[in-house]
Amino acid sequence: QVQLVESGGGLVQPGGSLRLSCAASGFTFSRSTMRWYRQAPGKERELVASISSTGGSTNYADSVKGRFTISRDNAKNTVYLQMNSLKPEDTAVYYCNALYYRDSEIFTSSGQGTQVTVSS
Numbered sequence: 001q002v003q004l005v006e007s008g009g010g011l012v013q014p015g016g017s018l019r020l021s022c023a024a025s026g027f028t029f030s031r032s033t034m035r036w037y038r039q040a041p042g043k044e045r046e047l048v049a050s051i052s053s054t055g056g057s058t059n060y061a062d063s064v065k066g067r068f069t070i071s072r073d074n075a076k077n078t079v080y081l082q083m084n085s086l087k088p089e090d091t092a093v094y095y096c097n098a099l100y101y102r103d104s105e106i107f108t109s110s111g112q113g114t115q116v117t118v119s120s
Contacts, residue, residue: 002026002109004096009114012086016118020081022096022111029077030054032100036070036081037110038092048094049081064090086118 008020020036035050049070050059058070069082079096093113100107 002098002100002107004098004109004111006094006096006111006114009094009116011117011119013120014087014118016086017082017084018086018116020083020094020096020114020116022079022081024077024079024096024098027098027100027102027107027109029098029100030074032098034070034072034079035097035099036079037095037097038090038116039095039113040089040092043092045095046092051079083116086116088118090116091118092116 003025005023006020008018012018031053033052036048037045038048039045046061048061048064049068051070051072055072067085072079093115095113096111098109
């Protein structure tokens with residue numbers, strides 16, 4: 001059974017930092033592409049960042065480039081999102097998503113999300 005469990009969300013003041021974690025199980029993590037999405041109330045889901053299976057390639061939305069860093073630890077089956085210089089517009093539910101292979105087919109799965117609120 002595939003599980004993705006996010007943690008690390010919370011309330012932070014503008015300019016502050018948070019580190020999100022996503023613990024994965026039930027698939028070959030080291031062969032997966034991992035992504036962080038976010039969705040704010042009344043807005044469409046937005047792809048925030050992605051990282052390749054080895055961690056050698058990362059991509060970011062323009063809105064977070066230079067402030068957020070995605071990383072992974074394949075030994076711990078965990079992906080991270082370090083968020084610095086947070087702004088009120090970063091307020092959203094953040095979801096971890098996996099693209100993984102099983103029997104030569106590709107699947108996708110997301111976690112339940114963690115709330116990030118940036119407010120003074």
